[in-house]
Amino acid sequence: MKTPDNLSNLVKQFCQILPKDSVLAKKEQLSVYECDALTAYRQIPRIALLPETQEQIKAIIKICKKLQLPVVVRGAGTSLSGGALPHAKGVLLNTAKLNRILEIDPENRTATVEPGVTNVAISEAVKPLGLYYAPDPSSQIACTIGGNIAENSGGIHCLKYGLTVHNILALKILTIDGEIIDLGGKHFDSPGFDLLALMNGSEGMLGVVLQATVRLLPEPDGRKVLLAAFDRIQDAGNAVAAIISSGIIPAGLEMMDSFTVMATEKYCSLGYPKDAAAILICELDGFEEDIQSQVLQTQKILDSHHATEIRLAKNKDEEEKFWKGRKSAFPALGNLSPDYYCMDGTIPRKHLANVLEEINFLSKKYGMSVANVFHAGDGNLHPLILYDANRAGELETAEQLGSEILQLCVKMGGSITGEHGVGVEKLDQMCVQFNSAELQTFHSIKSAFDEYQLLNPGKAIPTLHRCAEFGAMHVHGGEMPHADLPRF
């Protein structure tokens, strides 16, 4: 089946199904795609394609299958784990031109869109109906729904309204065999296995998302935003656990440490309490009457956890100001350091204070600054390790530090990634979280969809061989990790 094709032959084949300017093969054209938002990993693809229709994607996949060419699908390329990193021998398939909203169904509260539609475009399109699409990653103006599905992305409001997997109703998937399968629908559950759930978070390795139907929610009746400052980071951590266990599910509950507060103040000076060790931002939404009582309750909890200051936004402007610091935290930190490396571990909330302390210790041990700004309500940490890639060895040190942080998360009963995905970045840490039989299960699932490993090969699931080399300390019920594999 395999035919050794030279590049010009390939270009010719793809030009038969795509307009000429949608087939890119020159080095300067391809360099745009050499990395996603995890810039430490770079690779130029053999060829990049920009289809405009689902039919064209189908034709592309057919050729790739025939020639056994690896395919990496790319949405907006905002992945933070190298999920969209191209394959040297393969095709980069960019969905950017498939950006049409195909249907808005107010009766059933759904929108059906092409994969390249940006996250925010959906909410904007349905705003006049009083509806919105709930998952709101910070990258929402750029990232695409196809990428969101592949990564099962979250956002500030996922604490109350769920992740991407909870908000996708139907998918049209193109398999590498060139067949279209329809999963889910505007109805609620589907017969057979829950492949809809399986697709979410599968990092583009099981099929190409051609179309998605998302669930729309009504805008809440009202909302209130609180900001609280703490002298001790432990108090802030414990306040988070206390709010949730009191029976309140905030729409968002975010935390920033003093380093991040300092950086954002420098960046956009919003009047955040500058001498605080940590601040919490808490958004409550729902029916007006319910929010009133929840605000009082939350204030009481914050107070009893020694908040040094509690502010309640008086109007929309102030609400936006409270959120603005949180939302500009990444660029603000980016201003302080040439490079940063963003981690994404999750832990049970009750360990927040301890883990933050431990991260502080690791930061000193490695001599690198770590800023913490994260989704506290669901225990999803984003430690940002600041480094300078131009200084020899700094990237490696940052990666080592990051790896220790993730192993700490696993030890605490958490996960190496909450929403950014494994990609190429956390392959070694996967060996810490899973044993060889579990990893083998993942490989078998992959093969059930993609026998020849053509879709985004090498991502997300490490080979057992790699894990044996990494020698991860995964202890599963007292067993030696990967005891059955030879060590090198």
Place this chain on the structure above:
Amino acid sequence: MTDIRELIASRVKDAYEKGCALKIHAGNTKDFYGRNIKGIPLSLSGHTGIVEYEPSELYITARSGTPLKEIEHVIEKENQILPCEPPHFGAAATVGGMVAAGLSGPRRVSSGAIRDCILGIEIINGKGEYLQFGGKVMKNVAGYDVSRLMCGALGTLGILMSVTLRLLPKPVSEQTLAFPLNTSEAIQKMNSWARTPMPITGTFHDSKNLYIRLAGSRSTIEKCAEILGGYMVDRSHAFWSDVKEQATDFFMTDKPIWRIQVPPSTTPLKISGSSLLEWNGALRWYASETETSEIRRITEQAGGHACLFRRRSGTEDIFHPLSPHLLEIHRRLKRAFDPNGILNPGKIYCDF
């Protein structure tokens, strides 16, 4: 608390080597759901106990044979609930059976399905290997989402050994309102109310009346009741319990009972017999003697699917047929988890 994991794993290994089918069960309350199958019975009802419950973390981990009523009792004391409000269909219902069957209750409209509250799972696959997926945290994208894949798979992909579920705070108060409306009017009303932020956590129509459940603070409920009108229903809790447990007259019939799912706002289906509606109209029950093929044709046309839920003759297909490509992927996935086809073979579709 017993732990019979090793015993079960070795029985599965044995069955794997001999290639003999196992019929997995626990409380037998949902045995009727799915196709009739043969196999050596393998009971999980001895594998009980709550392993971990952290009210402040909003999760519970329990062994699969743990009775649902025990779990609900324990979390109730902490003012928490299972978001999916699962039906028990009998006192012996277990949490493993709940996940395997994947049947959600009335609160599905507001708090999601059973699969939505699954955080992690431990299974024994068809080779007798003990595997863990997911965890205790809400956000976790390491590896494929095997935990949710187990939900509704009726034990055909793995023997569920323990599950970790996300919990929700119990609503401060609830109130049920009734509205005398016919089916078309009810569908229209439910779906227009669903476009408002009113905290509606259950909808039910019995061909004469539409019932809706509101949840929140007293003042919110009063305000919504004022907007909506209708009249108050006493014993709200008992009412919804009857709905989810199917303790209403509708189910006391000799006719086949169909469980049909369509887009919620679909106008009444042209299927003869009596019907009930839940989930804003997305779930429709029919007691009907209409031909199977006709029912499937009508639901498919409406963009939905039909399941023959109760009172079937025994040999027919229960679930809506899958497209050939989808079926092929199901077969391959089945082989990935259960290469010798020993776990509840034939429970969902005849060939796996």
